[in-house]
Amino acid sequence: MKHTLDDPQTALLDVRNLQVSFKTRRGIVIALHDVSFEVGRGEMIGIVGESGSGKSVASYAVLGLLDRAGSVDGGDIEYGGMDLRAARESEMRDIRGREISMIFQNPRVSLNPIRRVGHQIEDVLIAHSQATRLNAKERAIAMLDLVKIREPEKRYHTYPFEMSGGMCQRVVIALALACKPELLIADEPTTGLDVTTQKAVMDLLVDLARARNMATILITHDLGVASAYCNRIVVMEKGRVVEAGETGTLFTEARHPYTQKLIRATPRRTSRLRQLLSAADPRADTVAPERRIDISADAPPLLAVKDLVKSYPVAGGVAGPGLLGRATRLVRGTKGEAEEGAGLFNAVDHVSLDLRAGESLGLVGESGCGKSTLSSIIARLIDATSGTVEFEGVDLTATPASDFARSPHRPAVQMVFQDPTESLNPRFTAFQSIADPLRRIAGVKGRQALGAKVEELSAKVGLPSALLGRFPHQLSGGQKARVGIARAIALDPRLLILDEPTSALDVSVQAVVLNLLADLRAELGMSYIFVSHDLTVVRLLCDRVIVMRQGKIVEQGAADAILDRPSDPYTRSLIDAIPHFQPVAGAAAPLSAAPPA
Amino acid sequence: MARRSKSALVGRRLLQAAPSVVGIIIVTFLLTRALPGDPAVYFAGPAADENSIAQIRASLGLDRPLHEQFIFYVGDLLQGDLGKSLSTGQPVLDEILSRLPASLELTLLALIFSIAVALPLGVLAATRPNSWIDQLCRIVTTAGVSLPTFFTGLFLVYVFYYLLGLAPAPMGRLNIAFLPPDPVTGFFTIDALLAGDLETFWAAIGQLILPAITLGLFTLAPIARMTRGAMLQALGSEFIRTARAAGLPRRKVVLTYGLGNAVLPVVTTLGMVFSFMLGSNVLVEKVFAWPGIGSYAIEALVASDYAAVQGFVLTMAILFVVVNLAIDIVYTMIDPRVGIEG
Structure with a gap:
């Protein structure tokens, strides 16, 4: 598939029929088949695709940064009329950083952890003779200023671990742009950052690119980000370019089924759960099952959290364990001082909430807002400083978290964790992972009884029983997520706490898992607490949403109402920061055909 | 702050x-x-x-x-009294103080030798995995640990003293033709330099070289392996990719960015290797008739000389604490992250 630009003179980077393969233990794997794309001067193009699509490999090949096992087997890479495939390593080194720069996902680990950020920027300036030892510091500080880091003179001396993720990404951008490159390749630059930080970083990138007339390749899995910032989009699947075109037309007139599937799976403000599924799925565009359980207002709540506080000592503070109680009382008296270093920091600050049986509650906020701490206290994995968690009228906080595994309430409250890979024991097969709680807590004994129960659970979560003998590394992300869910529902919990269960998954997998969760809830009558930073995803699964900030609840109410008419300015800023992905309906995916929910 | x-x-x-x-x-x-x-x-x-x-x-x-x-x-x-040795009748403290510098001098030189060989070897092996230098690193480290020190010691004596006549007789710290320099540090080489006596210095170095290499060959393996492993890990990390994508010169990427981070676990290994060497070089001391603390301990042990054994164990343990302390302090100096997490 070739996509020629109308005006070839403007093409800065021209990649033609690129073929890349990797040597692996199982033989040679072709990572890119005939990939072609081009970038004009000052243009911003997006390369989108899910994991394994080869979108990053293409850019590594351009910069000659493929690892040892990888090799470029065919095709041309031309940059400003220069053949990059024929370039020697020393020439490539001159090009990297000065002509073509790259920034990466996960800014925290993209910087040398034991070198001051200022020195890292200087290294680049000096490597490309853009500065001498005399003026390098001045130039580095100017770069920090350019990426809008406050007090650049002070920040020059800091180490990466002393900065937030967003700050680190700004430093990485400063480093990449220090030598005024013509082309910037940004590989998932905002994945893992909060939505508001994502917006700030992307806006900064776009402003700088515009000011310098710099071409940009944005590699992302997020169609929302791509559509919000790119002129043109290249869609990749399994090492091939399946479709490419102007942003406006590509999303509304997507021809390739993969593009259509991606568009469908990307949640937007108005989507309903079933609309996310691939058109090939028989459940697609049907109505998601409703809860069977009535949420009657007069029934006592399933869960009542009252005035919950969790404080941590602040580094440099005076608080030892013995002082904790007294200091908490002190902090209580003077609200707002907690963050200012009064010795204690309230990760959860006097939070009260109710959850009715069968209800699904979303807990939303940015990293550090206390949502994960709160959910861990409710799941009784950590202890609260003060306050109570009542479950069906019983105070769960009466049992310390360290003993809660033996509590009769342990089966009733279960959790699904964020990273499906990290949360499974790598030495357990899927069967063992699911059987573990059955054996330890439910006391299911005997091979046959255990086997039958595990089979039943795996059938419930749609995990083929042939996969039960596999270890986590032999399963895909979606399959691992199913194992995690099966393990959590093994004990027939009445409350399931879902901590960002889909944030590590590809959008199409996320669509399937979210639907699975909705089906399970309807079938088993569980209540959910769904913790997420992503409001559009929360809305799909939740009746009610609580927005948290700095340990406090800033707003709560019906999910749709909050998303459509936020009353708190913080909630509004969160919603505004979500890239607006709204391809016009009536195109490939007949969204209008979906029945109103 | x-x-x-x-x-x-x-x-x-x-x-x-x-x-x-x-x-x-x-x-x-x-x-x-x-x-x-x-x-x-x-x-x-x-x-x-x-x-x-x-x-x-x-x-x-x-x-x-x-x-x-x-x-x-x-x-x-x-009161600084470790008791009297039962077999020699001398105060244990005096004997340890006279023998400890001999062992320290030998061990330090051996450590310098093995760092000088192992660090570059490990770095080169990591930058070129599966190349000839990587194979060489593998062979040297395997040979280093698998050949017993008394064998390498005797072998070196045989070749360099008996066959080639390049090395002096393996008879202690200094040829009898020389007088030991005035004790300041107890290290003959340093004391000789302080006294301005170059001849004695060279004589002392001559005596040191073979036992130091023998001991160094043995300790090379853990240092080279650790360096190689830590370098491979450091070079595989994402900040190295960023540095390469920014077009930094290879030297800068490998040494400042790679080795700078890889050196952290190596420093920890060094501390362990040093403490281990100090107490366990008995065999080398025996082969080269080195009047060190290791041979002293063995003799005391055989003689049930409990005051001497007690003094030795105490000295070693305190040295161990001091070395670990020094390593921790060095670590704190080179890793800015220490202190925030702790």
Whole structure:
């Protein structure tokens, strides 16, 4: 598939029929088949695709940064009329950083952890003779200023671990742009950052690119980000370019089924759960099952959290364990001082909430807002400083978290964790992972009884029983997520706490898992607490949403109402920061055909 | 702010060392009492009868209850008295102080030698995996650990002294033709330099080289392996990719960015290797007739010379604490992240 630009003179980077393969233990794997794309001067193009699509490999090949096992087997890479495939390593080194720069996902680990950020920027300036030892510091500080880091003179001396993720990404951008490159390749630059930080970083990138007339390749899995910032989009699947075109037309007139599937799976403000599924799925565009359980207002709540506080000592503070109680009382008296270093920091600050049986509650906020701490206290994995968690009228906080595994309430409250890979024991097969709680807590004994129960659970979560003998590394992300869910529902919990269960998954997998969760809830009558930073995803699964900030609840109410008419300015800023992905309906995916929910 | 917390950290680490020293004193005392063999019997000689043995036991204070013995022991320790060696009749402290510098000098030189070889070898092996230099690294490290030190020692003596005549006779720290320099540090090489006596310096170096290489070959393996592993990990990390994508020169990427991070685990290994070498180079000391602390300990052990053994164990344990302390402090200096997490 070739996509020629109308005006070839403007093409800065021209990649033609690129073929890349990797040597692996199982033989040679072709990572890119005939990939072609081009970038004009000052243009911003997006390369989108899910994991394994080869979108990053293409850019590594351009910069000659493929690892040892990888090799470029065919095709041309031309940059400003220069053949990059024929370039020697020393020439490539001159090009990297000065002509073509790259920034990466996960800014925290993209910087040398034991070198001051200022020195890292200087290294680049000096490597490309853009500065001498005399003026390098001045130039580095100017770069920090350019990426809008406050007090650049002070920040020059800091180490990466002393900065937030967003700050680190700004430093990485400063480093990449220090030598005024013509082309910037940004590989998932905002994945893992909060939505508001994502917006700030992307806006900064776009402003700088515009000011310098710099071409940009944005590699992302997020169609929302791509559509919000790119002129043109290249869609990749399994090492091939399946479709490419102007942003406006590509999303509304997507021809390739993969593009259509991606568009469908990307949640937007108005989507309903079933609309996310691939058109090939028989459940697609049907109505998601409703809860069977009535949420009657007069029934006592399933869960009542009252005035919950969790404080941590602040580094440099005076608080030892013995002082904790007294200091908490002190902090209580003077609200707002907690963050200012009064010795204690309230990760959860006097939070009260109710959850009715069968209800699904979303807990939303940015990293550090206390949502994960709160959910861990409710799941009784950590202890609260003060306050109570009542479950069906019983105070769960009466049992310390360290003993809660033996509590009769342990089966009733279960959790699904964020990273499906990290949360499974790598030495357990899927069967063992699911059987573990059955054996330890439910006391299911005997091979046959255990086997039958595990089979039943795996059938419930749609995990083929042939996969039960596999270890986590032999399963895909979606399959691992199913194992995690099966393990959590093994004990027939009445409350399931879902901590960002889909944030590590590809959008199409996320669509399937979210639907699975909705089906399970309807079938088993569980209540959910769904913790997420992503409001559009929360809305799909939740009746009610609580927005948290700095340990406090800033707003709560019906999910749709909050998303459509936020009353708190913080909630509004969160919603505004979500890239607006709204391809016009009536195109490939007949969204209008979906029945109103 | 950052600096102040660093020095506070070092201070706290120093304080933490104090209880371990107290623990060491207790444990060494108990351990030496648990040694098989009765020092009184040994001291009395083969012809002694029950009566004279009991007399000697009383004169050594060995008939008292354990806790009384301990109080005497600690009281003596506070006065710098480690007791008298039963076999030589010399104060243990004097003997250890005269022998420790010999072992330290040998061990330090051996360590310098093995760092000088192992670090570049590990770095080169990591930058070119599966190349000939990587294979060489593998062979050298395997040979280093698998050949016993007495074998390599004897082999080197055979080749360089007996066949080639390049090395001096393996007879202690200095040829008898030379007088030991005035003791300042106890290191012959440094003392000779301080005295301005180059001839003695070279003679001392000549005596040191073969045992140092023998010992160094043995310790090369863990350092080279650790360097290679840490380098591979560092070079595979994402900040190296960023550095390469920014077009930094290869030297800068490998040395400043790669080695700068890889050196952290290597420093920890160095501390362990050093402490290990110091106490366990008995075989090398025996082969080269080196008057070090290792051979002293073995002789004392064979003779059930509990005061000497106790003194040796105590010295080694304190050295171990000091070395670990030094490593921790060095670590705090080179890794800015230490202190925030701790």
